[in-house]
Structures are given as C-alpha cells and as structure tokens.
Amino acid sequence: MSRRGSTRWCASSWGGSMARNQTTTGGREATTGVIPGRWALSVGNPGTPTEPGFCWTSLSELARLESGHTPSRSKPEYWNGDIPWVGIKDATGNHGRVICSTLQSITGEGVANSSARVLPAGTVCLSRTASVGYVVTMGVPMATSQDFVNWVCGPGLSSRYLHYILMSEQESVRRFAHGTTHQTVYYPEAKAFHVCIPERKEQDSIVAVLGALDDKIAVNEHIAATVDSLVGSMYEKTLSAGGGSEEVLLGEIATINANSTKQLHEGVLRYVDISSVGVGSYEWPDLISWDEAPGRARRKASVGDTIWSTVRPSRRSHALVLDGDPELVFSTGLAVLGPKSVGPALLYEVTRTAEFQSYLESVAEGSAYPAVRADRFASAPVLLPPKDVREEFERSAMNLRHRAHQAAVESRTLAVLRDTLLPQLMSGMLRVHDAEQIVEDAV
Template sequence: MARENTITGGRSATSAVIPGRWALSVGNPDRWTPSGFEWARLTEIARLESGHTPSRRNSEYWGGDIPWIGIRDATSNHGRMIFETNQTITQAGIENSSARLLPAGTVCLSRTASVGYVVTMGVPMATSQDFVNWVCGPRIMSRYLHYILMAEQESIRRFAHGSVHNTVYYPEVKAFHVCIPQPQEQERIVALLGALDDKIAVNDRIAATALDLVSSLFAESLAEDSDSSITTLGDVTGINIHKASPTSGGVIRYIDISSVSVDSYTWPEVTAWEEAPSRARRKVSAGDVIWSTVRPNRKSRALILDDDSNIVASTGFAVLTPRKVGSAFLYEVTRRKEFVTYLESVAEGSAYPAVRADRFAKAVIPMLSRSRMVKFESEAMQLHHRIHVANKENRFLAELRDALLPKLMSGQVRIRDAEKVVEDAV
C-alpha cells in the first residue's frame, strides 16, 4: 500500500538510527523484540501524507464544510479522536492548494514548534503543514499507531531539532520504524486502552453537561430575580490574599499557566519546594477560582475543589477567594462573556497582554438577592461536586492507561495480564 518515496516529496529518508524508548525509532534499531512483535518501516504499512494551509488572502478558501486541523486543535484535543476544528476550509481551498482531504482514522502528529501532539480524525479532514499524517493499512490499526505515538512523546521531542524552533523533519519521519504485534493482538490492546479512554470521554461529557446546567441555572436565577443588583468583584472577593513561601524540605503541587485551559486544569505532581520556580507564590485553597492574567481571551480558568494544602499557583494567575458569595457563584460570574470582554479591554501589552490584579477587583458583576443566592449556590455546588468526582476518576484512569501504555506497546506486559489489572482496578 505505502511506499518509501511517499507523495510528500522532498528529501529522502535519513539513514541515521535514533532509537526511541519503546516501539518507535528513526531507522531500524535492529534490537530484540518480544515474541509476536516485529519492527516495520512505517511508510511500508501506512501512507504518509503532509498538510497545507490554503491562502488566507482568498476568503473563498475558508469557512466551508471541510474541517481543517491546526495547532490549536491538536493542543486542545491531544490524545483524542477529533470531530470538529476551530477552522474549516472549502473544496476550492483544497483544489487550489497542497492541502489534502484525508479519510477518517488518519493519525496526525504535530511536528513543528509544538512537537508531539497526537490526534486521530473522526471524520474526513485536512491539516496544516504543521502535521505529518498517516493513513494506516491492514498491518497496523490507526488507533494502535495513535497509542504508539502517545507512548513515545519523549522520543518524538528528541527526534526534533532546529535553530529557531524544534521540528521533526521529513527525512526522520520517512525513516520511522514501529514495533508491532499481529493485527489480532493490536485489536485486543486497542480494545483495552480504548475502554479506559472511552470511560474518560464519558466523564468529560458528564462534566461538560453539568457545567452547562450550572450556566443555565445562573441565567434563570438572574432573569427571575427582581432584587438583583450590581457590584464589583473586589467587593465580594479576595484577590491574591494568601502568599506561599518556600519551606526547606517541603513539597508543592505547582499549577503553571500551561496546565490550565478553559474550565479545567492538569492535576500537578508533588515536587520539592527547592525545585519550584520563583513564580510559585500564589497559595490556593479549596473553593478558590484561578484566572490566568495573561492573554485573557484564552479563558484559562478553573474552580479548585481539591482540598490539598500543597497547591500553589504561578504569579501569572489571579487567585480569587470568595468572601460574601459562594464558590459556585464566583466561578459563574467570572465565566460570563461580559467578564471576559472586560478583561480583554483592560489587558496591557501587545505581545503578552496581561491584566493587573486591581483590574480584576474593579470588574462589575451582577449580584443575586440573598434567597436566590442561597438556592443557586446549593444547586450549583452539587453539580460542581459531580464534575469534581468525574475529574478525579479521570485522573486515576489516565494514570492507569499511561502506566500500561508503554509496557503494552513494548510487549513488556502481555494483554492477558493487563486485562486483569484493569478488571481489578475499574
């Protein structure tokens, strides 16, 4: 099906050998494989495809019905199957550029400044030139290749090089080799790991639905409250009131800017205070809301419900502590479009627009009457706690998947043993 001289053109595959950790290598590493596994050149079992960006000067190429994967799509959907994209292109955009419409199941790897993000197309799509893409043949399942690339994140970043931005170049990509078992074994491994990912996806949908319900509750409460009023955020909230100081021998769970996205954050590992960056100075407690002060248009924010005294956020966050209002109310008013628009209007700086703490304090917010506030807080916090339970379960499932992933890909753990582990744990 696939061939060494793929339709991407350009330079031929490198002759260098750069082994990865588990099941991926630039060149054939010619090393021992477990029983039933073999090394195969990826371009011989999957068709390598490139991406392209149609001219942005021509409006007829954009806004069509063809999803087009860019870096933002990969960063927000890393490790997932993707069905929608931030931008779309038209058939004219395909016909008048080097962009290609690729089939569902195509595995995409970001290879430029943001190296290593992996997504799989859920429907036919095109991609930017920031990606290398594989249309898998019968010897390798697309989801199995997806899991190999997920397991080899460290290796993929090591394969990259460049003077300005690290990039995985095509000579290395064309020389990729993967260590794979027979298709039947791939199916069992994919089914096991996929079950964990599917459960994570279900929990994500539960959390998203619950958050939408909170917003509906708030809108309904505000619309029906004849005694509602307005105030400022600083009147009902403490902003950056608790500082964290390094302690000798102490530990920290550090939340940095990159670990927070829209309404979610990556649970930080425990590290020693001595290893924490100098920006680790904002103490965070359960019930606090954290909002990134940098680039407010990205809406990097989260409600913290983990009762862990070691959580510390970067000084790049405004930590909002409820005083005269509840945590659910505080979070909801800072999620409103009006609040985000205000932050964008008072941000300072061109390259990295940021909002000062005193600007947060002056933000105008709606206030519910006392009775409405109590009712909303009670109902909304029940939903937020359901979201929190789903997120905690996902942490456990993701840790289990990530622990099994490289061992299954390398054959260190066989599928029958992994199935027992998952059965006992889930």
C-alpha cells in the same frame, strides 16, 4: 534463555504491507540514519531484540504518509467552509483524542487551489513543528496544516494502535526533531519511522484494553462539559428571576490573592503554572521539590476559590479549585478569587461570563503579553441574582460541581494507569490478559 524474539520476520509476512500505496509527500528520501526511541518507535530500524510476537517494521509498509498545507489566507473564499482543518491549536488542545471538529475549516475551492488534502477518518496526525509530538486522530474526513505528518493506516496496522504508539513515544519524537529556534521533525526522518508491533489481532486486543480507560475518561469529560452547560443555564435563570439582579464590584463579594506561601528550602509541592490552566480546568501537577520550583510559586488557594490567569485574558484560562491538597501552589501569574459574601459556585459563575472576560481584556496592560493587575479584578462589575434565589442556586450548583470534580479525579487516576500500561503493552513486556484484569479492577 531470553524470551525476546528475533527481528528477522516482518509485518508483511502476515499481510500488513502497504507497498502499493506509496507516500506522496515528495521531497528528500528517507534518512538512512538510526535514532532509537524508547519502546516501539525509531527513526530507522534499531535492530533491538523484541518480545515474542513483536517485530520492527517500516511504518511506510503499513501506512501511507501524507502531508498537509495551508490554503492562501488572502483568499477568503478558501476559508470557513465545511472541511475541518487541523491546526496546531487543535493538536495541543486535544492531545491523545479523536477529534471531529476543528477551530478552523476550509472550502473545496481552498483544497482545489492548494496542496491541502482531505484525508479519511482514522488518519493519525502527529505535530512536527512548533509544538512537536502532539497526537490526534481524525474522527471525520479532514485536512491539516503543513505542521503535521499524517498516516493513513492499511489493514495490517490499527490506526488507534499507531495513535497509542505515538502517544507513548512523545518524548522520543521531540528527540527526532532538529533546529535551534524552531524544532522540526523533517520528512526524511518521518519517512524512516519504524514501529515495533504485533500482528493485527493482538493490536486490537491491546487497543481494547487501553481504549476502555480512554472511553471512561471521555465519559468523565462529557460529565464536566454537561455540568458547565447546565450550571451556566441555571445562573442565567437566576439572574432573570423576579428581575432583582444587581450590579456590584467583584471586590465586594470576593477576596483577591488573600493567601500566599514562602519559598521553602525543603519538602515538596504541586505547582500549577499559567500554561497548565485551561478553560474551566487545570492539569493535575506532579510532585516536585521546592528546589525545583520557580520563584512564581507563591499563591495558595482554598477549596472553593476561583483562579484566573492575569496574562492574556482572551485565552479564558480559569478554573474552580475543589482539590484540598495542601501541597498545591499556584503561580503569581494567576489571580486567586476567594468567595466572601457569596458562595463559591456563584462566584465562579460570575467570572465565567463573556462580560467578565471582556472587562479583563479592556483593562489588560501591555501589547506582547497583556496582563491584568490584581486591583483591576476587584473593580470588575458583575451581576448578582436576587438574594432569595442565591441559596438554592448555590446548593444545586455545588452538588453538580462536586460531581464533575469526582469525575475529574477519577480521570486523573485512570490517565496515570493508562500511561503506566501504555509503554509496557506497546513493547510487549506486559501481555493483554494481565492488563485486562488491572483495567477491570479500575473501571
């Protein structure tokens, strides 16, 4: 006999309804069509069997759907105020996180003279246009652009639980989108969202399990940020030590693109593209076959090398490579800088400065996709601290960099575990007491 439960009962039977808080986005009514997701999200009620204790419920019965808006850009008095304003870059750069600050902010006057709304902390935001499917939760009251659908959860639905549902169903959300040039999740589909959830107590237990992993990942991210700040300060101090700093060209202390690999016909690799490199880090790539690899998969980097994106240097896409995985292969759109007459920590630090970035921007060629030639990297002027303090800097800085790298490697493992547990817990296929032991062993 199947353990799966009936879908006849609904969340409102245990007090989850938000019927008194109607959606205020206006526009067309919810679609009557059904587009099933993978586990716990669907456009319309799919009527699929559920695990015991779980049921399909309209999201609008549990949370109030809110839209966003962009105040007029021609009114400077509407911008740079004290109200954080969530844009697409905030979502893509902080996917899966609670955010307390944003790249842009608006004023009370901007809110009063537009359709923007200040939404409460805990509001769950889902990007619905351009970059579809990114999820953030407000840590403080904020407004958003019209690129988001936002949910203010009622008592029957944990905002963090909804956050995890949307994270686990990111690919499904992209399937819900329409359009050829610009994919968009339209409001009729968003209004028809259904979620498969347990009662609130079970939601909180599931959130606690997944949250333990995310909290540890957050601690590791804080370690990395602290190391960046500390080593940056150490470098500034060494520059001023004794007044003996000297200006040299980067090519005097570093190799540029010294190693490459040929396109193979068999085997696997971990390919790092430009898009996966952020400011000070890169996303850990999955294994792919060489048959799947693009032609740009050619660069090799050794432990201690620095990678810098040659395209759009204003984005500051760079990282220190401390992974010794022989299957790592980098895009030819990345310049690989190898330490030659200085240590890896010092080389990385001289390329992190605002002056180095400004130089790259000044020599970039092209308007749509400004790019920097490899020989331009070699000609970059950089400041070296006095020789007698470099060794101490290198030793202290590399110890810190290795500590941050250990934290990053641990976070990769924890993220894989979270992403493995996420759909199983969201669907009810894995129960909390079993997941708790797995997480305890990991953290």
